[in-house]
Amino acid sequence: MxxxxxxxxxxxxxxxxxxxxxxxxxxxxxxxxxxxxxxxxGKTTLLEKTIAALKGSLRLGGLEGxxxxxxxxxxxxxxxxxxxxxxxxGSCHLDARxxxxxxxxxxxxxxxxxxxxIENVGNLICPTGxxxxxxxxxxxxxxxxxxxxxxxxxxxxxxxxxxxxTKIDLLPYVAFDLAAVRDQVASLAPEGRLVEVxxxxxxGMDAWLSILTxxxxxxRAAVGATR
Amino acid sequence: MHEMGVAAEVxxxxxxxxxxxxxxxxxxxxxxxxxxxxxxxxLLAYAWDALVAGTPEEGAALDVDWRPAKQTCxxxxxxxxxAPGTWLRLCPRCGGVLRVTGGxxxxxxxxxxxxxxxxxxxxxxxx
Numbered sequence: 001m002x003x004x005x006x007x008x009x010x011x012x013x014x015x016x017x018x019x020x021x022x023x024x025x026x027x028x029x030x031x032x033x034x035x036x037x038x039x040x041x042g043k044t045t046l047l048e049k050t051i052a053a054l055k056g057s058l059r060l061g062g063l064e065g066x067x068x069x070x071x072x073x074x075x076x077x078x079x080x081x082x083x084x085x086x087x088x089x090g091s092c093h094l095d096a097r098x099x100x101x102x103x104x105x106x107x108x109x110x111x112x113x114x115x116x117x118i119e120n121v122g123n124l125i126c127p128t129g130x131x132x133x134x135x136x137x138x139x140x141x142x143x144x145x146x147x148x149x150x151x152x153x154x155x156x157x158x159x160x161x162x163x164x165x166t167k168i169d170l171l172p173y174v175a176f177d178l179a180a181v182r183d184q185v186a187s188l189a190p191e192g193r194l195v196e197v198x199x200x201x202x203x204g205m206d207a208w209l210s211i212l213t214x215x216x217x218x219x220r221a222a223v224g225a226t227r
Numbered sequence: 228m229h230e231m232g233v234a235a236e237v238x239x240x241x242x243x244x245x246x247x248x249x250x251x252x253x254x255x256x257x258x259x260x261x262x263x264x265x266x267x268x269x270l271l272a273y274a275w276d277a278l279v280a281g282t283p284e285e286g287a288a289l290d291v292d293w294r295p296a297k298q299t300c301x302x303x304x305x306x307x308x309x310a311p312g313t314w315l316r317l318c319p320r321c322g323g324v325l326r327v328t329g330g331x332x333x334x335x336x337x338x339x340x341x342x343x344x345x346x347x348x349x350x351x352x353x354x
Contacts, residue, residue, distance in 0.1 A: 001254070002340045006244045010236050010258070010333045093229055126229035129265045129333075155265045158316065158327075187317045190324040 014130055017096035021103075021133025025116070029223040031216040032116045034132050036156055037140035038149075039122030042166040042199060044072050046140065046208075047117055049199040051079040053209055058114040058216070063102055065094040065121045072119060082109045093126035094118065096133060114216060124153040135215060136161035143167050143176040150184035158188040162195065162211055169198035230267060233333070234274040238284060241338045250346040253287050255339035261294045261332035268293075296330025 009015065025032050035043050044064075051060055062083035064072040067090055076083035086094060086102050099118065103110050110116065118134060120127040128137075139160035141149050144167060150157040157163060163185045165178070178196070185194050193211055197204035241256050260266050268291060275289040298306045300318040306325070316325045 002248070002342065004244050004248075004338045004340055006240065006335045006338055008240050008244075008335050010233055010240065010335060013236070091229075091232065095232075125265060129229065155263060158263075190316055 011129065011131075014096045017100050018131035018133040021096055021100060025133060025135075026219075026223060028112050029220050030111075030113045030116050031212070031219050032118065032132070032134040033212070033215075034118045034120060034127075034134035034137045035140065036120045036124065036127045036137055036160065037122065037142075038124050038145065041122075041140045041142040041145060043119050043122070043140055044075055045199045046164065046166060046197065047076060047119060048079055049202070049205060050117075050209065050212070051076065051081055053205065054115070054212070055079065055081060059112065061110045061113045061116050063094075063099060063110070063116065063118045065098075065119060067091070067121060076117075082106070084110065088121055092121055092123045093130050094120050094132060095130050099132050115212060124149070124156050128156045128159060135219065138162045138164060140164045140166050141181065143170050143174055143178075147177045147180045147184075150181060150188055154188055157185055160189065160192060162193045163189070164208060165194070165196040167198060167200075168196050168203060169201045229265075230270040230274040231278065233266065234271065234278045234289075237275070237289070237335055238278060240335045241284075244335075244338050245340045248340055248342070250343040250350070251341050252343070253284050253338055254341045255288045255290065255337075257290045257292065257336040257338075259292045259294050259332045259334045259336055261330035262296045263327075263330035264333045266333065292336065294330060294332045297328050299326045299328070301326070 037043055047062065054060060060081045062076040062081060064076065064083060064085045065088060066072055066085065067088055070085045073083045073085035084102050084106050086098050088094065118132055137160040139156050141163065143165065165181060171178070182194060185192065195204055195207045195211065197208050237256060237258060241253055245253060272289065279285050279287055300306060300321065300323050302323050303318055303320050306318070316327060317323065318325055
């Protein structure tokens with residue numbers, strides 16, 4: 001019987017692929033945002049409104065992770081931007097190699113973008129551990145889900161740079177304690193940003209959009225500095 | 228439930244680490260898992276058993292060393308260990324912001340490999 005020393009990171013293969021992606025995105029000056037939430041919290045709808053607001057001035061693209069169907073990529077394409085569906089076939093998260101493959105297969109269509117949105121599979125747990133080469137993770141929480149989500153799924157709320165509370169136009173109709181969510185998020189991610197939006201009425205969209213354009217400006221400055 | 232994917236990656240790494248050792252089987256794999264690695268211990272054990280069933284690794288044990296995250300308060304200093312899943316990032320004593328380090332481990336540490344001596348002798352005693 002032999003005990004073999006291994007000392008190898010389980011997610012090393014994913015980390016290596018993510019590092020490669022991050023380098024590619026940095027060279028192109030593309031801001032990459034990884035959106036994570038439970039199913040039905042409004043990721044695709046938020047993206048549709050975000051794209052409508054930004055596509056006049058920025059080159060945008062989308063990757064849509066789902067277990068089945070092309071529906072979300074079709075919704076993004078209808079807004080007039082290139083988008084590709086990644087079907088995970090039962091897997092509950094996207095990994096960096098899937099992103100790598102999807103981008104390679106799209107050829108030039110999803111390169112040289114200003115912003116690439118990656119919409120992860122609807123799930124608050126599994127996507128948390130998989131680096132996709134993004135600049136930051138965004139977690140969405142809709143007011144119809146209940147205000148205890150941040151403490152129930154702390155890993156993603158602690159790691160996301162931005163928390164977006166969605167569907168705030170429904171606040172009068174649901175028992176959702178916004179103040180409690182603000183407190184929970186502040187304790188999990190003291191340096192994170194929190195925005196409260198309604199894609200339907202447009203409330204709060206300016207704050208969300210300015211986070212994106214601010215991050216893009218910062219990334220471009222960093223890319224410019226190394227050129 | 229991404230524990231199945233993690234279990235599969237653990238087995239791939241374990242197999243790779245003993246690939247040049249000739250006939251035999253993996254009987255034990257030791258993993259380090261951090262508090263903040265988003266791994267459910269029970270789900271991982273379940274996934275591992277399901278994965279290895281009916282394969283050469285059937286019955287192999289998966290041992291997990293849990294690695295805590297360290298929480299440090301600027302004012303109060305290092306805090307004693309808190310229960311896994313305690314993610315509050317504010318100091319329970321003074322309310323200050325905590326710095327959290329470590330706890331994101333997810334590593335294969337060691338693999339125990341049992342050589343198949345009978346098969347070795349048949350093959351001419353090599354190894």
